[in-house]
Amino acid sequence: MNAVPTTMAALVKDHAGPGLELRKVPVPRPAVGEVLVKILRTGICGTDLQIHRWSSWAQRTIDPPMIPGHEFVGEIVAAAAETGGFVPGQLVGAEGHIVCGRCRHCRAGDGHLCPETRGLGVGRDGVFAEYATLPATAVWRHPPDIDLDTATMFDPFGNAVHAATQFPVLDQTVAVTGAGPIGLMAIPVLQHLHARAVVVADPSEFRRDLAIKQGASAVCLAGPEPLASAAKELGCPEGFDIGLEMSGHPDALGALLATVATGGRVAVLGLPAQAVRTDWADISTRMLTVQGVSGRRIFHTWHQMAALVDAGITPASVVTHHFAHTDHATAFDLAASTSAGKLILTWSERGR
Ligand SMILES: [Zn+2]
Ligand SMILES: [Zn+2]
Structure with missing residues (x-):
């Protein structure tokens, strides 16, 4: 392995406005308790798109x-x-999610609930760079022979696994709203856990096709009517047992709540940009459960992911494109469209 250089390429948000610039910057030095990592591949996430376009x-x-x-x-x-x-x-x-390690939740083993969480690439410098420093407490060791795309996807795969495991799905009908990368990654997990049927709703035909390739039992357009018809076609006119909201669309939660059966359970991972109105009288009288989901259980979900990968469930199946990091502009444009699954930027080859 070559010596670590003093400067590196990095994609920098250098001003309060849209865009990211590829710059030469100093290689960071690891502080006590930190490791320095040479980045091989990175995924482009919705969070990164928001930072790129400078959302509210x-x-x-x-x-x-x-x-x-x-x-x-x-x-x-x-x-x-x-x-x-x-x-x-x-x-x-x-x-x-870099957690404090000291608060009540962290000390109880519930780091995913830490109110002091700082986001890698949000509250501290992230990994769109040739090198990055990380606290050792946040580092996860992969087996040396793991597929590199699979390993790159562990963060969003963890969101999918965390959401898909909120409720026991064995023999249950599950509706997923949103066939973005995380919704797509959840499908084979739900099937592996022996859901009775997994129906995926998305307005994009490209993404509905990806959902079928991922093993969805059926796909439909977004909205309460297409979901209700899909439930009827499954032979469940009373509605779905479980809903997973993965889109962040302001109407998606309402569509799920309207199409789960009485006593149904809905996990919400998607983040609408604004507050949405909810029919709480319906939630109360039909005894529905709404469970918020964020991040991953640290490191419980990571162990589940490793076991799923061992069982042949790989998040790499949603990767549709690879780009060199120098082609970041093209990659970000494509990632912002609905005609791509997950995009990967490559920074270095292994062992060089
Ligand atoms: Zn992400
Ligand atoms: Zn904490």
Whole structure:
């Protein structure tokens, strides 16, 4: 392995406005408790698209100059003191929610609930770069022979697994709203867990086709009527047992609540940009359960993902495009369209 250089290429949000610039910046130095990772591949996430286009969320949240990006696979090239067990050469990813380790939730083993969470590539410099520093407490070791696209997708795959495991799905009918990458990744997980049927609703024909390829039992257009017809066609006129909201569309939660059966359960991962109105009288009288879902259980969900990958369930099946990091502009344009699954930017080859 070559020596670590002093400068690196990085995609930088250098001002409060749209766009990202490929720049030469200093390679960061790992502090006590941190490792330095050479980034091999990164995924482009909806969060990164918001930072790129400078959405109202990004304007409230991001403090330029900073390096976004949180979905990656890389190799440790240096480990500072107090990084127990991590050594150069290991293939790693990381939990992008960097938690405090000290609050009531962290100390109870519920780090995913930490109110002090800082997001990799959001609240601290991320991985759209040739190198990144990470706290060892957030690092996840992959088996050295894991497929690199699979490893790159562990962050969004974790969202999918976390949402898909909120309720027992064995023999249940499940409706998924949104066939973006995370909705698509949830389909084979639900099938592996022996859901009775998985119906996926999305307005994009391209994405509905991807949902079929991922193993959806049926697909339909978005909205309560197409979902209700899909439930009837399955022989469940009373509605679905479980709903997973993966789109963030303001109408999607209402469509799911209207088409789950009495006593139905809905997990909500999608983030609408604005508050949405909800019929709480219906939730109350039909005894529905609504469960918010964010991030991944640290590291419970990661162990589940490793087991799923061992069982042949791979999130890499939603990767539709690879780009060199120098082609970032093209990649971001395509990622913002609905004619792509997951896009990967490559930064380095392994072991070089
Ligand atoms: Zn992400
Ligand atoms: Zn905490």
